[in-house]
Amino acid sequence: MSLSWLRKAADVLQNHPAILFALSTLVVVSDLTAAFLSHSSFRHHFHLVLSFLLLSGPALKMWVSKYSVFANKNHYLYRMFLSSGWGWTCVLAGSFMFLLSFSIRRSLFLSLRHLSRLAAASAVWLGLRWLLTSLEDASGSCFEPLSTALKACMEATSPGEGSRLLLRDGESKMSCLRAGFQWRGCEVSQEALLLCLCSLLLLEEVSVFGRCVHTPGAPLRLLFLLCVSLLGLWVFQLLCLLAHFSQFHSQLIGGALGCLAWRVLYRGWFRLDPSWCSPGRPTSGLVAPTERKGEVKNGHGEMFF
Numbered sequence: 001m002s003l004s005w006l007r008k009a010a011d012v013l014q015n016h017p018a019i020l021f022a023l024s025t026l027v028v029v030s031d032l033t034a035a036f037l038s039h040s041s042f043r044h045h046f047h048l049v050l051s052f053l054l055l056s057g058p059a060l061k062m063w064v065s066k067y068s069v070f071a072n073k074n075h076y077l078y079r080m081f082l083s084s085g086w087g088w089t090c091v092l093a094g095s096f097m098f099l100l101s102f103s104i105r106r107s108l109f110l111s112l113r114h115l116s117r118l119a120a121a122s123a124v125w126l127g128l129r130w131l132l133t134s135l136e137d138a139s140g141s142c143f144e145p146l147s148t149a150l151k152a153c154m155e156a157t158s159p160g161e162g163s164r165l166l167l168r169d170g171e172s173k174m175s176c177l178r179a180g181f182q183w184r185g186c187e188v189s190q191e192a193l194l195l196c197l198c199s200l201l202l203l204e205e206v207s208v209f210g211r212c213v214h215t216p217g218a219p220l221r222l223l224f225l226l227c228v229s230l231l232g233l234w235v236f237q238l239l240c241l242l243a244h245f246s247q248f249h250s251q252l253i254g255g256a257l258g259c260l261a262w263r264v265l266y267r268g269w270f271r272l273d274p275s276w277c278s279p280g281r282p283t284s285g286l287v288a289p290t291e292r293k294g295e296v297k298n299g300h301g302e303m304f305f
Contacts, residue, residue, distance in 0.1 A: 140185020
């Protein structure tokens with residue numbers, strides 16, 4: 001009795017005008033977005049767009065207000081997303097990659113092989129972050145601001161001398177900043193690296209949506225749009241970072257390292273044929289060589305998540 005009632009309720013909801021309108025809107029928006037992202041001109045030149053933004057950092061600073069809410073690093077978007085940007089990218093991109101591949105081929109091994117691209121990119125990101133942190137600790141020094149009275153005394157006795165006191169050796173950047181001191185040394189923006197790498201990775205993974213799936217279901221479409229929204233958020237946060245926290249050389253090097261990591265992975269390693277040492281392209285195993293765009297068949301029926 002309860003099962004029949006649930007079926008009737010589901011049928012009523014499925015045929016409700018509001019539900020039908022929402023599903024129709026979801027289909028139209030996802031199809032248009034997929035067509036735009038999968039266009040070769042956009043995919044092949046997106047890294048140039050990011051490079052142009054990085055080079056335009058000093059110019060962007062002249063067009064923003066220092067009183068903007070985005071000029072505060074305690075803003076909600078920075079605390080919620082930027083501090084854990086790689087985690088958000090892994091969760092949404094990994095869910096999309098697994099659901100897309102499994103809905104087309106119904107192969108757990110194939111889905112895990114596609115997820116291995118995300119694992120390889122995570123290893124590269126962690127390795128770069130460790131390397132940059134080690135270089136910053138090795139090349140920088142920690143300074144403790146002097147008190148006002150001591151500063152005035154030093155200026156009176158030794159005019160022109162430095163106004164900061166060098167702390168003992170062995171102080172790391174993290175411990176120095178936590179103590180409220182100032183760190184001076186070579187620095188590469190890990191935030192710019194993260195945002196560029198996440199943006200390029202998301203575009204590579206979600207751009208296959210329109211080329212691989214012929215009739216996707218609502219959950220897959222919704223997950224696709226969530227990934228696209230996250231891509232837009234990363235680009236927006238990169239703009240805020242360049243405009244409000246301009247450190248041109250640091251951000252330029254960080255963005256260049258992010259683009260370099262993407263090129264090594266998606267334009268080099270992942271273009272190899274799938275094997276034990278390469279996970280293959282985002283479309284490998286999902287689009288047969290003889291299948292044209294829009295003619296991908298499931299082989300297990302037309303059920304898509």
